[in-house]
Amino acid sequence: MLRLLAHSAVFGTALLMLVPFAWMALTSLKSDTEALSGSGLLPADYRWENYTAAWTSAGLHRYYINSILVAVFTTLLGVSYNALAGYAFAKLRFRGRRVLLGTTLATMLMPPSVYFVLAYVLCARLGLVDNLPALIVPFIASGFGILYMRQAIRAVPDDAIEAGRLDGMNEADIFWHVVRPAIAPPLAALAVITFMNSWNSFFWPLVMIDRDRFRTLPLALADLASGQYVQSWPVRMAAAMILTAPPVIVFITFQRAFLRGFALPHT
Amino acid sequence: MPRHSSTAYAFLSVPLLVLWIFTLMPTLGGVLLAFMSWSGSGGPIFIGVDNFLALASDSRFRPAFINTLVFAAITIPVSNGFAFLLAAAVNAPWFRAGAVARLLLFLPAITSLVAIGFAWRWVLDPSGGIVSLALRTVGLPAPAFLEGGTLVRIGSVDLLNWPLLTLAAVQIWRTVGLGVLLYAAAMRGINTSMMEAAESDGASRWRILLTITRPAVRPTTLFLLFTGLVGSLQAFDLAWALAGGTDSAAIDVLNWFTYRQFQQNRLGYAAASGVVVLLLSALAAGIHWTIAGERET
Numbered sequence: 001m002l003r004l005l006a007h008s009a010v011f012g013t014a015l016l017m018l019v020p021f022a023w024m025a026l027t028s029l030k031s032d033t034e035a036l037s038g039s040g041l042l043p044a045d046y047r048w049e050n051y052t053a054a055w056t057s058a059g060l061h062r063y064y065i066n067s068i069l070v071a072v073f074t075t076l077l078g079v080s081y082n083a084l085a086g087y088a089f090a091k092l093r094f095r096g097r098r099v100l101l102g103t104t105l106a107t108m109l110m111p112p113s114v115y116f117v118l119a120y121v122l123c124a125r126l127g128l129v130d131n132l133p134a135l136i137v138p139f140i141a142s143g144f145g146i147l148y149m150r151q152a153i154r155a156v157p158d159d160a161i162e163a164g165r166l167d168g169m170n171e172a173d174i175f176w177h178v179v180r181p182a183i184a185p186p187l188a189a190l191a192v193i194t195f196m197n198s199w200n201s202f203f204w205p206l207v208m209i210d211r212d213r214f215r216t217l218p219l220a221l222a223d224l225a226s227g228q229y230v231q232s233w234p235v236r237m238a239a240a241m242i243l244t245a246p247p248v249i250v251f252i253t254f255q256r257a258f259l260r261g262f263a264l265p266h267t
Numbered sequence: 268m269p270r271h272s273s274t275a276y277a278f279l280s281v282p283l284l285v286l287w288i289f290t291l292m293p294t295l296g297g298v299l300l301a302f303m304s305w306s307g308s309g310g311p312i313f314i315g316v317d318n319f320l321a322l323a324s325d326s327r328f329r330p331a332f333i334n335t336l337v338f339a340a341i342t343i344p345v346s347n348g349f350a351f352l353l354a355a356a357v358n359a360p361w362f363r364a365g366a367v368a369r370l371l372l373f374l375p376a377i378t379s380l381v382a383i384g385f386a387w388r389w390v391l392d393p394s395g396g397i398v399s400l401a402l403r404t405v406g407l408p409a410p411a412f413l414e415g416g417t418l419v420r421i422g423s424v425d426l427l428n429w430p431l432l433t434l435a436a437v438q439i440w441r442t443v444g445l446g447v448l449l450y451a452a453a454m455r456g457i458n459t460s461m462m463e464a465a466e467s468d469g470a471s472r473w474r475i476l477l478t479i480t481r482p483a484v485r486p487t488t489l490f491l492l493f494t495g496l497v498g499s500l501q502a503f504d505l506a507w508a509l510a511g512g513t514d515s516a517a518i519d520v521l522n523w524f525t526y527r528q529f530q531q532n533r534l535g536y537a538a539a540s541g542v543v544v545l546l547l548s549a550l551a552a553g554i555h556w557t558i559a560g561e562r563e564t
Binding site for chain 2: 002003006007009010011013014015016017018019020021023024027035036037038041081082084085087088089092093094095097100103104106107109110111112113114115116117118119120121122123126137138140141142143146170171172175196199200202203206207217218221222224225226233236237240243244247248251252255259262
């Protein structure tokens with residue numbers, strides 16, 4: 001009885017998680033009138049042309065390239081720099097370690113609402129406004145990423161690192177040949193998290209990007225949502241599907257490594 | 268450990284520089300800017316606490332402030348409590364397809380808030396939404412989820428209205444999966460001998476859950492509480508998407524209020540509103556460390 005109850009509670013909730021996605025997918029294949037009539041669940045006939053409409057007439061193909069470039073570069077650079085900093089904090093002894101670690105921790109508490117105004121002013125001085133690097137450079141390091149990598153690298157045995165040093169490896173070699181293979185799951189988890197954060201990021205691009213050619217998908221979708229350009233709900237939902245798909249694909253592909261790496265450092 | 272100062276500084280240089288330039292310095296500067304009046308051009312003018320006094324009497328700041336706190340107060344306990352129960356079920360040895368369940372529950376957490384807000388707006392749409400369709404089928408009227416009025420009011424203060432409740436519900440929907448994931452991982456680490464002993468003493472499952480499991484996963488609870496608080500203080504995307512980009516007092520949050528001041532070039536005023544968020548985050552951190560610290564001693 002309890003088992004039945006537990007299973008139905010869990011899978012009932014899981015089903016609830018899928019409702020908006022399912023409704024989004026079903027609507028994206030309906031005709032305008034059918035979607036608004038709210039008459040049934042399944043589309044009368046499947047209109048794949050809604051996706052072509054979203055892709056071309058709403059111009060998503062242009063923003064797609066921007067989103068991919070930003071997310072891929074942020075992920076590659078972000079994972080590398082956070083891991084290097086994490087290694088320094090976990091395994092190297094140097095002057096000022098406590099203070100630097102403390103400030104890194106403190107940045108995690110600083111909310112964008114207090115810093116985005118002056119960050120914008122600073123970025124404008126550095127030429128990091130209204131272009132793609134403006135969406136990449138500020139995110140190649142994060143307090144969370146550094147501390148997460150530090151936590152993961154602390155679990156690598158000191159003996160392995162010492163052995164490398166005795167073999168005459170320098171710290172960069174040790175990082176690449178000893179540490180990196182030992183922290184593959186947390187690295188994968190950080191990569192997935194960084195990719196998703198970058199891909200889904202909305203507030204920062206909203207502040208930083210003005211010119212249409214540098215807009216990313218969330219900005220484009222927000223415009224569709226305000227209803228000025230595209231009136232058709234099915235085309236809007238097709239656009240939302242296009243925005244939603246990549247993180248889901250990335251997550252499902254890397255879920256094993258992600259879940260293994262992710263569950264580790266919080267307790 | 269021998270010293271490796273030069274290597275360490277080389278490894279840390281880029282990431283720490285990025286953190287300082289784009290987070291630390293603008294935060295410290297933002298705190299100073301909160302005491303100034305600045306439109307972005309020309310020099311800022313020191314005006315003392317005028318920005319904060321203006322915030323206190325701003326008719327749009329108050330709903331944004333209250334909404335943000337109410338949003339946190341609803342979403343965090345409900346999401347975490349729910350996640351705890353679901354994780355306990357998923358983790359039970361007799362539970363089938365737990366991995367699939369965890370995956371499905373986590374799905375909302377990885378998708379864009381803009382897309383999610385948009386999808387929910389359509390799900391709740393009075394004419395084409397599946398919720399109103401379902402309610403119509405069973406003969407019930409659908410409430411105006413995103414346009415409805417006040418639900419709870421104390422004196423002249425609107426504590427809860429339909430759009431805010433919808434926002435909170437969608438946030439719970441989105442965050443519960445992360446809680447399940449972390450709780451399930453923490454529960455797997457619990458030593459089972461105490462549970463077995465309690466079970467053979469005839470303790471009920473419910474009792475074991477409350478008296479053994481709950482305290483054992485307390486670090487996870489605190490972590491979720493803290494990240495939940497900091498996260499809800501920064502809420503923006505979801506409110507924006509659910510409201511279709513049109514701000515109203517009903518669904519306003521602190522971050523959105525701050526953003527509007529920035530858009531209108533009232534940079535000092537925006538910074539002051541940001542400082543309020545910073546103070547609330549610091550308060551959350553202080554409480555977190557007091558509680559978490561107590562446990563270790």
